[in-house]
Amino acid sequence: MTIFQFPKDFRWGTATASYQIEGAAQEGGRGVSIWDTFARTPGKVFNGDNGDVACDSYHRYEEDIELMKKLGINTYRFSIAWPRIIPDGDGEINREGLDFYVRFVDALLEAGIEPFLTLYHWDLPQTLEDDGGWGNRRTVDAFVKYAEVIFKEFSGKINFWLTFNEPWCIAFLSNMLGIHAPGNKDLQTAINVAHGLLVAHGKAVQSFRRLGITGQIGIAPNVCWAEPYSKSPEDQAACDRSIALNTDWFLDPIYKGSYPQFLVDWFAEAGATVPIQDGDMEIISEPIDLLGINYYTMGINRFNPEAGVLQSEELNMGLIKTDIGWPVESRGLYEFMHYLQKYGNVDVYITENGACINDDLENGKINDDRRISYYEQHLAQIHRIINDGINLKGYMAWSLMDNFEWAEGYRMRFGLVHVDYRSLVRTPKESFYWYQNVIKNNWLEIRN
Numbered sequence: 365m366t367i368f369q370f371p372k373d374f375r376w377g378t379a380t381a382s383y384q385i386e387g388a389a390q391e392g393g394r395g396v397s398i399w400d401t402f403a404r405t406p407g408k409v410f411n412g413d414n415g416d417v418a419c420d421s422y423h424r425y426e427e428d429i430e431l432m433k434k435l436g437i438n439t440y441r442f443s444i445a446w447p448r449i450i451p452d453g454d455g456e457i458n459r460e461g462l463d464f465y466v467r468f469v470d471a472l473l474e475a476g477i478e479p480f481l482t483l484y485h486w487d488l489p490q491t492l493e494d495d496g497g498w499g500n501r502r503t504v505d506a507f508v509k510y511a512e513v514i515f516k517e518f519s520g521k522i523n524f525w526l527t528f529n530e531p532w533c534i535a536f537l538s539n540m541l542g543i544h545a546p547g548n549k550d551l552q553t554a555i556n557v558a559h560g561l562l563v564a565h566g567k568a569v570q571s572f573r574r575l576g577i578t579g580q581i582g583i584a585p586n587v588c589w590a591e592p593y594s595k596s597p598e599d600q601a602a603c604d605r606s607i608a609l610n611t612d613w614f615l616d617p618i619y620k621g622s623y624p625q626f627l628v629d630w631f632a633e634a635g636a637t638v639p640i641q642d643g644d645m646e647i648i649s650e651p652i653d654l655l656g657i658n659y660y661t662m663g664i665n666r667f668n669p670e671a672g673v674l675q676s677e678e679l680n681m682g683l684i685k686t687d688i689g690w691p692v693e694s695r696g697l698y699e700f701m702h703y704l705q706k707y708g709n710v711d712v713y714i715t716e717n718g719a720c721i722n723d724d725l726e727n728g729k730i731n732d733d734r735r736i737s738y739y740e741q742h743l744a745q746i747h748r749i750i751n752d753g754i755n756l757k758g759y760m761a762w763s764l765m766d767n768f769e770w771a772e773g774y775r776m777r778f779g780l781v782h783v784d785y786r787s788l789v790r791t792p793k794e795s796f797y798w799y800q801n802v803i804k805n806n807w808l809e810i811r812n
């Protein structure tokens with residue numbers, strides 16, 4: 365067997381998000397989000413599923429924290445639902461909504477678990493979307509107002525902060541491909557959204573510094589690692605475009621103060637431009653302290669002029685796939701983390717990594733061996749990354765429990781804990797106990 369020992373201060377955790385687990389969608393003064401609207405639009409979400417009940421964590425969070433204590437994690441990544449805090453987006457503060465998160469954060473701290481907060485995990489107040497969404501500076505200013513409410517309430521209690529989860533999903537999956545809320549299918553709209561959220565990110569970081577808020581702040585891009593099908597320049601360029609739209613499009617403005625010119629030029633060919641106003645790039649490039657990285661899979665891509673705006677086609681190479689159809693290929697994480705070094709050896713946390721394995725209960729157990737295998741492969745790569753001297757400081761498995769997987773609804777299960785959506789009974793899977801052992805030992809044992 366092989367033993368991979370992790371650093372003594374390495375953070376072990378799990379991750380969730382407000383709309384995916386909370387439920388109580390019409391309780392506590394919560395306003396309507398774009399995902400409430402999208403899920404109620406016929407054909408957008410599998411089976412017409414929505415987040416009205418989800419895992420009911422709004423009422424069951426103490427039970428969830430007991431599961432976290434049993435698992436042995438020291439870090440828990442979650443998100444706050446903006447519509448609970450300021451229901452109409454930029455109006456009055458809903459104290460009842462804020463108090464729910466005060467109770468939750470206090471309970472986490474009481475349990476000895478470090479809160480790792482995402483301010484925005486996709487549940488935009490609908491009123492702001494109705495007025496132009498992230499492409500309207502009103503939304504940018506509203507986000508800063510919301511962020512400052514949270515900063516002031518939780519400074520001293522929360523020390524790890526993320527502004528946005530997966531900006532590529534917020535901008536391009538949701539506004540160019542139309543697969544997530546609000547479901548637009550327009551490149552210029554997507555570019556406007558991406559720029560708006562970047563300005564909002566920068567302004568929030570400036571507020572964080574000005575207010576002297578405790579801890580470290582950053583952002584969490586999702587990775588789309590790709591390798592060329594052939595050695596041809598066209599296939600390599602197709603990969604470069606695919607990787608860069610998820611990463612460089614957001615991290616170049618933050619770390620370099622400018623967009624990647626090759627992609628700006630590519631989009632200009634398609635008639636789309638970035639709506640930069642005076643001072644925007646200086647705001648966006650306000651220095652940050654950490655990055656969250658979300659990794660699930662990688663692709664083998666080739667140039668194909670018919671393959672969407674990037675003309676980059678991901679090929680089915682016959683790899684083992686998870687039940688959501690994503691190839692299991694952990695080496696993309698290693699390659700990506702070295703790619704990321706062009707921004708410097710910045711502090712990085714894996715804020716999402718996990719497998720969709722839809723095993724169900726059998727005799728009271730869930731023998732999700734495929735999920736264990738997925739985690740073994742990816743944690744081995746993480747040890748390799750750390751061994752190369754990269755500042756990878758922690759790992760949060762997606763997800764603590766099965767939850768609402770966006771357009772896939774509840775059919776796709778990423779949890780270490782099984783959720784029966786009728787009874788809401790939580791049942792730890794075999795992978796939960798495997799991960800519990802890794803955390804307890806702070807080492808990974810690869811069985812021969």
Ligand SMILES: N=NNCCOCCOc1ccc(-c2cn(C[C@@H]3NC[C@@H](O)[C@H]3O)nn2)cc1
Binds near residue numbers: 384543586658768
């Ligand atoms: N990348 N290029 N794609 C080209 C075209 O893809 C079509 C489909 O696209 C995608 C891409 C990515 C995702 C996705 C889902 N999760 C899992 C969630 N992460 C945040 C947390 O809430 C988890 O639930 N992460 N990523 C879904 C669909």
